[in-house]
Amino acid sequence: MNYERLQRQLSALLDTRDWLTNAAQTCAFIKQELADLNWVGFYIQRQPYTLILGPFQGLPACNPIPFSRGVCGAAARSRRTQRVADVQAFDDHIACDIASRSELVVPLVVADTLWGVLDIDSPRIGRFSDQDQTGVEALCRVFIKQSTFGHCD
């Protein structure tokens, strides 16, 4: 996958600074462009140490998710991307859509605060490579750089 092209396209797509609009566009764009995904969305820390469901593409999902639980919670706690090749082998995985077999969760840190996470699920075991991780992290940086946070929330 050519993530440099995707970065340029996402950058052009995000033509407001409104984080809500940009989050909606970003998850729709990723779902459209990357193959074999069944769920893409944002969880946002809108209460302390709690991830609240934000804009997403896919089936209705679990909400809320405390920092203490799931792959999303692990990404929020550690502030490190979680790449899980087989979610059924990850003890603490929260199954929202039983079709999900692998998962990539990128923490989104704004002004030294864990703002939220971007969660991507695939029905294919081992869907996400090292290159996918690096590429999606770069797309997240585009989203953060082109958005203004701290209002309309």
Ligand code: SME
């Ligand atoms: N599987 C996630 C929960 C969110 S859904 O995949 C949309 C987790 O374990 O945190």
